[in-house]
Amino acid sequence: MNLTDPALLNSYSLYALYSAMAVYALAFIAFAVDLARRSSAVDAIEAADLVEADAAPAAGAAPAGAAASAGSTRVVERPALKHPVLSRISARMDNDAALPYGRSSSLRVGVALTVLAWALHLAATIMRGFAADRVPWANMYEFAMTGTLLIMTVFLIVLIRSDLRFLGTFVTGLVLVLLGVAALQFYVEVAPLPPALQSAWLVIHVFVASLATGMFALGFALSTVQLLQFRRENHVLEGAAAPRGAVASALRLRFLATLPSSATLENLAYRINIIGFILWTFTLMAGSIWAEQAWGRYWGWDTKEVWTFIIWVIYAGYIHARATRGWRGSRSAWLAIIGFAAVMFNFGIVNVFFKGLHAYSGL
């Protein structure tokens, strides 16, 4: 292929992007299958527990404490489900799932497909950059492409350190939706940078903003699962005295039993969100430095600036909430969720529909 022909390069970029989307879709399916399997594994264990409880009524007295590893019906004694207040004082971050869940082939397939899709996505983004002969994040289409690439990159890097593969459906799903909207609604042909965007700050400011968005996306996912998990834990605590079957049927998302406790999820979400917050603070500052160079003022309450500020304040609120009595746990999780909603709003709605100086959507 002729790598010097921008039009050709751009069409290869599009092919690569569409292939990436197809592979992400497959990965999404694999992750979804994994969640379904987790649910049925939980069912199997609980059914076995019931049998056991029937056989030995004494075991039914402490059902929450009984758990088994997936794939076997061997019941082992484990410590009781940790109520947040009773949780240990250490900062250990192991997977403290109520029902540990063994190795899963669909999970591994999901990750492998995600890595493949990510590679295609990366190739698409790089080719777009070469086709345009500049950084590939100068309009909505490119920003979506690079932003989702970074969300995925952050996810894959975090996977190396913590086993968050259970978020695979969410992350691949989110990226698929965003890429779909980008390719169908925001697509624009390669165009040179208008003078207003010719700045080193485009590279820094927008890149860091995307990176922060990647963090916030993961934080959002963790906070959401945290809320669901917390609900489940409450059910289990309340249902400890009730017959086991009632508890099981009150819970829809049974796979939650195989995921870390809400306290662990909250800590993970916090760690990821504070990184996002630091990056966002930098984005805001870099933005005002750039605004000073381009428009002669560092802050003018332009719509985009307003929303960047709102997001910053919401996440500052989130960090505070975590240190405020009565706001830890679910309430602060809601703030993280609202924060990410604002991030998406800022990207999807403010860019396109609000009037302002940041008219870079390219539409």
Add this chain to the structure above:
Amino acid sequence: MAALSRPSDHIDSRPQTPQAGVVQPKLGVTGWLRWFWRQLTSMRTALFLLLMLAIASIPGSLVPQRTSDPNGVTQYFSDHPDLAPILDKLQAFDVYTSAWFSSIYLLLFISLIGCVIPRTKHHFQALRAKPPTTPARLARLSGFTTRDAPAQTDAATAITHARTVLKSSGYRVARFDSDTESSVSAERGYLRETGNLVFHAALVGVLVTVGFGGGYGFAGQRVLVEGQTFVNTLLAYDSFNPGRFFDDTTLDPYTLSLDDFSVSYEQRNLQAYGQPIDFTADVTVTPKGETSEPGVVKVNGPLRTNGTNIYLLGNGYAPTITVTAPDGTVVFSDSVPFLPQDANLTSLGIVKVPDGLAEQLGMIGFFYPTQDKMDTGANFSSYPDLEYPLLTLNVYTGDLGLDDGVPTSVYALTTDDLTQQTGGTTGVDSIELKPGASAELPNGLGAVSFVDTNPTASATGDFTQSVPRFASFDIHHDPTQIWLISFSALVLFGLFTGLLVPRRRVWVKATTRADGSVHLEYAGLARGDDPALEAAVTAVADRHLKLLKTHQPAVATPESPPKR
């Protein structure tokens, strides 16, 4: 969830004030003030005010703001004549200076100051305090791990080495010895709280700088046509907004000339054909009594000179137009900046000739750098550069309204007291001029010509030099920018350390067993979010043991194998 809670000496740990109110039913004035102050400086209030701030910022993005979009506000008033005055009463067009928005952030910052001062005091004390006594039972703490000291190491020596290990890792240490055991208590990461305090204090710095900073500077605008020169004095500005504390006499009277304004347009990529890819203003700056220096102003590259920053904010064409009376006297001759109306620089300009002709004359001109005709016969510009320039003029006569003493804009013509003579519904064609051409004005008023600034090139069909360009510059002076950037740097520094530096306590305890061997225990306590605590405790244990082994007396005998 004690795991990640803040240290117990954190501000939120003091008794909750509502309880205080319950316990003491009678509060005097000072009691109430005190109660109010406690409420205001509590974490809960800070959180509430932060969330209020976020919510209060939203309307400013939904309704146009006077500061950032004055035309939008005018438009809003004409689109929503009923709603707009009500919104205006609520200061919805000035959200960020409104009473309600200001009270939220002022309360927030009062709360912040009230919160940070006692914490700073507290932190200073903590910085000087010794780490606390070693807890009796380490096994309940995180990262608890045990080792056996190498033979012939006594408890006191083991702790001496532990102290060395901890000190070299940046811990502050305190040693405790008794008959049966020795221990060292260590703490590190005071920088976490320092960072947090620096962060909050720097936020106050940013607010104060932004609040007062504008007062010490000025912002002015000036349009310059190629070849024109401007002297940095009050009267030379087209518009000038001094800050409250700015003294006009401090303006440094340097001169700025626009020598050349060059633009390049995309021509290879057909998808983006005609998109501007570069604007460059070549200028000459001459400080008073000094030699001239060339400079460049670009869209993302302001020129910083003589204490001012010069920004390039707009540009366009400034056709040179001459009006002559019937007797041949030139009554008007100027390069008139025409304001661009679209991406292909169809531009609109106004010419006013109040004196010298039989009647006052006003002209509304359209300039098309590359003129083309639509099917309807209307002109439009199909390319922003000067390929086939055309100037059209609609002529008005009558009273220009300049004598009423009311300031009028040079970019608008009030046609109320004027009679249209050409174009529109007059039945007379508008005047159309190519560079270098002239035409008679209606009613024998005189003549108008469109001066070609480079007739030689135009004769060969190259019009690119025929019409001068103008650049509009914003000239700002803001002595507080350096402060702002410094406080911002502190904010970032505080954030990094306040959120990422782990603050932790680590204890090492050595107990002598009945058989004389020494049992070592290690444990830690997180003070704030600290994912690496356990790894850190283990690392201390490993390093400690390694050190003990290297310092083991040479006569060591392998009598007791390590046991668990």
